Amino acid sequence: MTEPESFLQLPTLDLSQPLQSSLSSLSEACQEWGFFNIINHGISKHLLTNLYSLSKQLFTLPMESKQKLGPSSALKTYTPQFIASPFFESLRISGPDFFASAKNSIDVLSDPPYVEFCDMLQEYCTKMTELSKRIMGIVLRCLGDGLENKYSESEFGCCQGYLRIIHYTPPENIQNEDVEGLGMHTDMSCITILNQDEIGGLQVRSTEGKWMDIKPREGTLVVNIGDLLQAWSNARLMSSAHRVVLKHSVTRLSLAFFWCFEDDKVIWAPEEVLGEGKERLYLPFVCSDYVKFRENSETGRFDKVGYTVDDFAAIATSELVGSPQDS
Numbered sequence: 587m588t589e590p591e592s593f594l595q596l597p598t599l600d601l602s603q604p605l606q607s608s609l610s611s612l613s614e615a616c617q618e619w620g621f622f623n624i625i626n627h628g629i630s631k632h633l634l635t636n637l638y639s640l641s642k643q644l645f646t647l648p649m650e651s652k653q654k655l656g657p658s659s660a661l662k663t664y665t666p667q668f669i670a671s672p673f674f675e676s677l678r679i680s681g682p683d684f685f686a687s688a689k690n691s692i693d694v695l696s697d698p699p700y701v702e703f704c705d706m707l708q709e710y711c712t713k714m715t716e717l718s719k720r721i722m723g724i725v726l727r728c729l730g731d732g733l734e735n736k737y738s739e740s741e742f743g744c745c746q747g748y749l750r751i752i753h754y755t756p757p758e759n760i761q762n763e764d765v766e767g768l769g770m771h772t773d774m775s776c777i778t779i780l781n782q783d784e785i786g787g788l789q790v791r792s793t794e795g796k797w798m799d800i801k802p803r804e805g806t807l808v809v810n811i812g813d814l815l816q817a818w819s820n821a822r823l824m825s826s827a828h829r830v831v832l833k834h835s836v837t838r839l840s841l842a843f844f845w846c847f848e849d850d851k852v853i854w855a856p857e858e859v860l861g862e863g864k865e866r867l868y869l870p871f872v873c874s875d876y877v878k879f880r881e882n883s884e885t886g887r888f889d890k891v892g893y894t895v896d897d898f899a900a901i902a903t904s905e906l907v908g909s910p911q912d913s
């Protein structure tokens with residue numbers, strides 16, 4: 587496995603400041619890495635500490651309990667270890683009614699249920715929804731003047747979010763080796779907002795194939811562009827491959843909020859977004875068809891390099907994989 591050679595210095599968007607001064611560094615970061623940091627985002631330390639502590643408790647429940655929400659249950663909100671990786675498990679909370687989604691799962695898991703946990707998840711996800719809308723607007727501004735007003739509602743107005751609480755349990759006694767907690771992949775979202783704990787381990791792959799650490803910083807959330815936005819922007823915004831490496835024998839917890847197009851949305855870059863003189867790079871495709879393609883090609887194949895939207899809809903490879911219109 588390649589050793590990361592350095593850590594990546596990403597631009598930080600301060601949401602309490604006027605945007606103008608950071609717009610050009612942000613545009614560059616979105617094109618080159620598809621990753622940037624945000625601060626002063628309105629998520630309190632208190633909320634995060636409580637969410638982390640209750641989430642950790644939840645993952646210490648016995649496997650028989652957690653399996654009640656596993657892939658063969660009715661809810662399917664829990665992903666046990668050995669699906670994404672041997673060390674990764676997660677719980678999914680879906681919108682638009684985050685409280686109901688959290689309560690459905692937590693009622694099954696614990697008796698008595700943690701109502702305060704559902705309240706916190708509702709608060710966190712509602713804030714993430716507001717943040718996602720705001721950040722989407724900013725990213726559209728990076729693509730050009732006037733695009734925020736033009737497309738925020740018309741193209742992104744039906745986006746929905748979901749949260750994944752992710753718990754990593756590394757093997758004991760890791761010694762000078764990188765253990766992948768989550769293998770190389772791109773996100774299937776428009777944007778993802780990630781809170782990683784102080785353990786670190788998130789890495790992004792450069793175009794030359796070098797792994798760069800994205801170090802955790804207190805009070806900072808990481809935003810990254812996902813495949814849906816890469817395709818919608820005709821690859822002017824980059825959905826970079828990333829992974830999580832476990833370097834210490836301690837558990838790690840992260841909160842990943844995915845902001846996605848509605849299932850039946852057809853992804854097709856508007857003319858004005860294509861970029862000057864640029865050809866179209868993607869065939870139109872239906873969002874849920876891409877999600878299905880990824881699920882079918884990845885389940886139980888955590889040792890394989892992940893597929894991306896380029897494998898699914900890039901015009902150059904369309905003859906190999908077939909376009910969604912053919913099926």
Ligand SMILES: O=C(O)CCC(=O)C(=O)O
Binds near residue numbers: 773
């Ligand atoms: O756990 C992390 O820090 C990253 C998770 C991630 O990349 C994902 O769930 O897509």
Ligand SMILES: [Fe+2]
Binds near residue numbers: 771772773828
């Ligand atoms: Fe990811």
